[in-house]
Amino acid sequence: MPAPTLSDKRWSIDLEKRIQEAHTEDPQVYARRYAFNPESNKEFFVIDTPPPYPSGTWHIGAVAQYSMIDVIARSQRLLGKEVYFPWGVDRNGINIEFTVEKNTKRKMKTYDRAEFLEMCKTTIEEFTQAMRKTARRVGLSCDYDREYLTDSPEYRTVTQSIFIELFKKGAIIEDLRPNIYDPVEGTTIADAEVERLPRRTKLIDVQWTCDDGTEIVISTTRPELICACGVVVVHPDDERYSHLVGKRIQLPMPVDGRETSVEIKTHPSVKSDFGSGVLMVCSFGDQNDVAVFRELGLTPFQAINLEGRMTELAGPFAGQTVLEARAAAIEHLESEGRLVNVVEREQEIPVSERGKNPVEIILLKEWYVRQTHTQDRIKEHADAMEFHPPRNKQFLIDWMDNISIDWPISRRRWYHTEIPIWYCDDEDKIIVPPTGMYVQPWCESPPEGSQVLDRSSREVLGDFSEMEKDLGTIVGEEKVFDTWMDSSNSNLFVSGYLNHPDVFEKAFPTALRPQGKEIVRTWLYYTLLKSTLLLDQPGFKHVWIDGLGMDPWGRKMSKSLGNGIDADSVLECGAGGRTGSWKVKGPDKTVSLRANKIGSECFRLWKACDAQVGDDFHINPEEIEKKYFGVLTKLFNVARFASQFEVPDDLDTCPDGLAVEDEWILSEFQATMETVQKAWANLDIYTATQALKTFGTGVLPSHYLEMVKSRLYDEDTNAAWTLHRVVRDFMSAFTPVCPFFTHHVSSTIYDASAVDVDAFPQQAHPEVAMGTEKGDALRALSSTLQTFNGDTWGYKKEQGISLNQPVSGVEIPKSLEAFTAILTRMHSLE
């Protein structure tokens, strides 16, 4: 008997690494396999890969999600689609600015702008390198040659051009509105960037005096904002105060440049049972204040400036920070005898997601994307898209139901895409660059081809070059865009919008948006908003929303909890004989986890098999190895066993005279393959992988291989044909999950890599397909056959006979009559 062509004794991480490295060695081979060919006649399948944000280490949960996106990419190639699996890196944003500030211990705004941008660029490039390496290691079959960076001129051009397009359409407006503002970082932020943290705050009761001398108590946590108080309100049904409504009440704090009293009015948002039931409404303590000001038509006061300090409105407290002013206000009220009571309590206060700084609401002139008018339309488009799993669509609907204000998109930061606008002296005209050009208005003049627009009507007034001399001094916009303004163009960008119109026509709506559920309210929502405003179309055909990677106890992984697991440590576990160990802080104590070998293939197999899409998944390296490495070992050994028998010249044509057991396993295999093909088409990774695993580790080795072993040793060509055909097609169908594994097996034994297969394997033996009389009859025997084998093994064991010894007294069931000869030989029945 010839030696197995699959020479390694077993599947190992070192073997895996060798294959992986060889896989990416030749750029031409790689490109032929995985690059997107826009000329192709095949159906396009464009994936709007979430561009990762490089921040040093890559979260293991995110790597798990990306590996599943790769499974989808590869399975679509297997189904014959022209897949574009882009590799993008999201590099704009406040995070990298923070990193540079931290590294140099110097605030951004103390730098020269150009110098600071250069430092951000250098730093983020280092992080990006590490990420590219991990992406290749885990087998992401991205088109790396077409890598896009969201901070590149190319990408930023698209963001700027889309902005101008939307502005001309009236979907973007400029307005003076209350904005959520981070005074520490000095920038506006959006609703979606606010989070809440518990803090201890003082709730103080302050005595106010009405013009008629009545004294009432008002509770507040923000006494420093009394100077911005526009009205005092009570609930319309609150009889305690009905006699005061319409009267004026004195502000208990000194103010400058405004009236010293306000009117008492009614408003239904007041909670009568909170404190005294009287509320002071300031511009702007919180979102409710904003709403009341708007509803009552009041003119807001500006109490806090852009540096987070009190304005002149605060009289003697002007110039103090918010916190200083608050302490001073309490002191002042106490000395005036107006401080009735102070209670310390825990309160959730809004802070900025990135800087964790308490945010203020400040009146600012900013740019907005209009969104409140178009929610119904977005919903209609959302209904046209297929969600995986369907229930996760609810995250989007919930968020949309909560939207009440437009999206502020301008930011007072630097390492972001610039707002492409110049302002003219008269404040009525603005200048925008031509489509397809990246501009930096803070340091450049308008380029050739720029247009002059009316600032409010958005009408094109003429060419900049012709009007230049009459425009006076021109000032470039210094503000930049919210990073989501860039990110929400990703599907347009990868589908060819602006740059490749002919591709775009075929590629849009983008086939797939895969993402985590935690960014539905930002990335998914903003993308759909853009598709609706710009093109009035659904952004995607499929939206695939995965759960989050959690620690082994089901908690979110975070630096502060100390329960994180580094992706590379899992992928490298077992390489060079080095085992992996992780110290993870559990709820009670720190637990030490160990594993001998995991690697990318086992890791991918685990994620594909262990959790349905959309569910949060627990990441425990010990379990990944225990549950799934054995599967690889098993499949490898089946292939290795097969590899010692000669491969028939023509694997594609089914030979005549197959034995009944050959036809039986082919009927089982075809049923499995049918399930797998449907599952791949439905982006259902779990079902496809489970079906393959069950077949490949169960019925194939335990029953078929045992049955035909003797025939194989006797060089029976039909048995060899059946086994090789099954193994070859199995590897093709399994290649999306374990590409390196199947590549190695298939190219070694069959001289053709499974990763190159671009059509789902045809039925080996159509006569026994699903729904055929013969096939169904054979499959109906499967459980009897397996039970009989099990019983016979059990009986031998009971009798103390080893499995290869002859045994007598075993009856073959009538229904298995056709298998009599092979079963007799298999079990040495007498």
Added chain:
RNA sequence: GGGUCUGUGGUCUAGUGGUUAUGACACCGCCCUUACACGGCGUUGAUCGAGGGUUCAAAUCCCUCCAGACCCA
């Protein structure tokens, strides 16, 4: 405080009204059998989060509560 989702042996998981609730890992027991002991076979082990309801029949539908996750106020 509100919304959404989730809750099945020790762990993970299948199962959207109908036999005895699926499978994997772990545990325990047996077995070196010419691919594989990083293997094979088998045995234990679940009142399906708790309680109530609808039904001839509930893990599955409804209600209440509890726990977790995500989001919001």
